Amino acid sequence: MGDLWAGLSEAFRLLVTLDSDLVEITLRSLQVTLSALLIGSAIALPLASFLAVRRFRWRRGVIAILNALMGLPPVVVGLVVYVILSRSGPLGVLGLLFTPTAMIIAQVIIIVPLIASIAHQSLRDLWSEYHDLLISMNVTQGQKMRTLLWDARRALLTASLAGFGRAIGEVGAIMIVGGNIDHATRVLTTAIALETGKGDFALALGLGIILVGLAIAVNLCIHWLGRTEQEGRW
Amino acid sequence: MSMFPLKVRGAQTARRGKVLVGPVDLDLRGAGTTVVMGPNGSGKTTLLRLLHGAARLTAGQIEWACDEVQARRDQAFVFQRPVMLRRSVLENLMYPLRMRGVARPAALVAAERWAVRVGLDAMLSRRATHLSGGEQQKLALARAMITKPQLLFLDEPTAALDGRATREVEAVLRAARDGGTHLILSTHDLGQARRLADEVLFLLHGSVREHASAQEFFNGPECPQARAFLRGDIVE
Numbered sequence: 409m410g411d412l413w414a415g416l417s418e419a420f421r422l423l424v425t426l427d428s429d430l431v432e433i434t435l436r437s438l439q440v441t442l443s444a445l446l447i448g449s450a451i452a453l454p455l456a457s458f459l460a461v462r463r464f465r466w467r468r469g470v471i472a473i474l475n476a477l478m479g480l481p482p483v484v485v486g487l488v489v490y491v492i493l494s495r496s497g498p499l500g501v502l503g504l505l506f507t508p509t510a511m512i513i514a515q516v517i518i519i520v521p522l523i524a525s526i527a528h529q530s531l532r533d534l535w536s537e538y539h540d541l542l543i544s545m546n547v548t549q550g551q552k553m554r555t556l557l558w559d560a561r562r563a564l565l566t567a568s569l570a571g572f573g574r575a576i577g578e579v580g581a582i583m584i585v586g587g588n589i590d591h592a593t594r595v596l597t598t599a600i601a602l603e604t605g606k607g608d609f610a611l612a613l614g615l616g617i618i619l620v621g622l623a624i625a626v627n628l629c630i631h632w633l634g635r636t637e638q639e640g641r642w
Numbered sequence: 643m644s645m646f647p648l649k650v651r652g653a654q655t656a657r658r659g660k661v662l663v664g665p666v667d668l669d670l671r672g673a674g675t676t677v678v679m680g681p682n683g684s685g686k687t688t689l690l691r692l693l694h695g696a697a698r699l700t701a702g703q704i705e706w707a708c709d710e711v712q713a714r715r716d717q718a719f720v721f722q723r724p725v726m727l728r729r730s731v732l733e734n735l736m737y738p739l740r741m742r743g744v745a746r747p748a749a750l751v752a753a754e755r756w757a758v759r760v761g762l763d764a765m766l767s768r769r770a771t772h773l774s775g776g777e778q779q780k781l782a783l784a785r786a787m788i789t790k791p792q793l794l795f796l797d798e799p800t801a802a803l804d805g806r807a808t809r810e811v812e813a814v815l816r817a818a819r820d821g822g823t824h825l826i827l828s829t830h831d832l833g834q835a836r837r838l839a840d841e842v843l844f845l846l847h848g849s850v851r852e853h854a855s856a857q858e859f860f861n862g863p864e865c866p867q868a869r870a871f872l873r874g875d876i877v878e
Contacts, residue, residue, distance in 0.1 A: 537725065543696055544719035547741045555737075559728040 415613020646672025674840030776807025
């Protein structure tokens with residue numbers, strides 16, 4: 409209980425004093441996660457729409473694989489990305505290992521199946537509602553996909569938020585590919601892991617409380633901006 | 643270029659080996675209103691979908707006077723249960739035009755004009771899914787008509803509407819017919835068939851049993867099942 413109170417007071421102190429290290433790693437956490445979210449959504453949402461609209465031979469298999477990949481172990485993703493980006497790996501020449509870019513790549517791989525699967529479920533339902541109408545209007549496949557993405561945008565925001573939640577709390581993969589280097593690749597989750605390892609539970613808890621607060625704040629912000637709760641009015 | 647005459651030769655659609663409709667032989671000249679009648683399960687909706695291209699043609703041919711791409715563009719379909727896009731009334735009306743590459747200002751003008759014609763001009767900013775059944779059907783009709791189709795399919799468009807909404811929808815349909823659009827309408831409503839039909843297709847068990855002018859059909863159809871249907875008997 410003492411550690412918890414100490415953690416709360418440490419979190420309060422860090423916030424009130426706008427601790428420069430805290431601000432730096434918080435901003436890096438946001439930078440990495442939001443970049444991964446943007447890139448992941450740009451890949452996952454059109455993919456989900458394509459799977460909802462198009463019928464092709466291996467479609468069911470692709471959907472099943474996508475659903476299975478939702479549970480992809482981040483440590484394995486980190487390991488694979490590490491091998492690919494390491495100096496002897498196929499993309500080693502790019503020199504991306506132990507940079508925020510490598511962390512973004514790992515997070516994108518982790519969240520794309522999650523966002524795509526959740527989005528696909530919403531789009532599949534909407535497609536069953538729109539199917540006859542859009543077929544009768546003779547619109548192109550691209551137009552069908554865009555129509556679904558636009559009309560289901562609020563549900564898709566929820567899918568993206570799930571991806572954000574997964575990415576902001578991720579530690580295993582980004583620890584491996586980022587290396588948790590101070591002033592370079594340290595983010596809130598890797599800092600918490602480090603402080604816990606050092607036995608500084610108060611600071612670790614303080615950072616944890618800030619991480620939770622950040623995740624809730626971003627979620628509320630996106631809900632408010634997207635007016636997600638008005639979805640029921642349709 | 644006109645898509646008529648439409649020539650249907652031995653057209654049929656089947657699913658899992660079971661023939662749902664056909665073989666159908668039909669010639670449509672492209673004027674007036676063709677009413678498709680028949681008891682429940684006779685294949686009226688499937689026939690409309692087959693002609694429209696929404697059901698797979700498993701045998702036979704459907705030949706338009708123009709190429710198929712133009713034929714697909716020049717027809718529209720109104721469903722029994724209107725499908726509303728999750729958008730405003732205005733956006734629903736503009737949608738088909740925008741999908742055809744019409745610029746937003748031109749689409750807006752056309753949408754507002756059609757909203758006035760169907761009496762929805764006071765509801766342009768309302769969400770389409772919040773409209774009543776009658777209003778939704780009028781919106782679906784206006785959305786189908788906004789592209790000026792040569793051929794409009796209507797699958798029991800007034801089945802769920804009250805008398806007033808039915809009268810309003812029929813007025814729009816008459817105006818469309820007078821404007822040169824050929825209507826192919828399925829209905830259970832004998833009164834509506836008498837009011838709107840120029841010719842009648844009587845369907846039973848997926849095949850056309852009678853194709854006659856409205857006057858001939860209602861004065862005395864040749865097919866005994868059609869006579870029973872007009873008497874109000876149960877036709878199997």
